[in-house]
Amino acid sequence: MKKxxxxxxxxxxxxxxxxxQRRGGKGNTTPEQRVEQRMTKLSEELNLNDEQKEKIKALYLEFFQTKMEREERKSKMEELNKQIESVLxxxxQTKFKELSTRKK
Incomplete structure (x- = not known):
């Protein structure tokens, strides 16, 4: 019985x-971790230079550290994408838009 x-x-x-392990702790990432994940992907896909990396990283940090409601987040994300496009x-920009539509 004990066995x-x-x-x-x-x-x-x-x-x-x-x-x-299967879930991978997806909901437990810090804003900094999310920024690093995005920056890694964007750097590979868009071949960013150092100046672009710094500007985009700052934009992402500001976005992810701000608490906002779900409805507000969508409009802020569109605004963020426009700011990122201005740096590219x-x-x-063409590749970035392609990535955004692929995600949706």
């Missing part, structure tokens, strides 16, 4: 661990 109980306990513990070259 069965022990095995059941191990099974439950391993299932919880597997579930936690024409070719980069």
């Amino acid at each position: 069965v109980l022990f095995l059941a306990l191990i099974l439950v513990a391993s299932l919880q661990q597997a579930d936690a 070259t024409d070719e980069q």
Whole structure:
């Protein structure tokens, strides 16, 4: 009986661990982590120079550190995208718009 109980306990513990790994802690990222994830992707996709990276990083940090309602977030995100586009070259703007539509 003790062995069965022990095995059941191990099974439950391993299932919880597997579930936690599957979810990957997506909701637990800090604003700085989200900015780094976005910057990594944008740098690879758009081939940003150092000046562009700094400007865009500052824009993202400000956006992610601001608390806002869901409805407000959508309009602020559109505003953020326009600000980011102003930092990019024409070719980069085209790729950025393509990335945005691919995400949707």
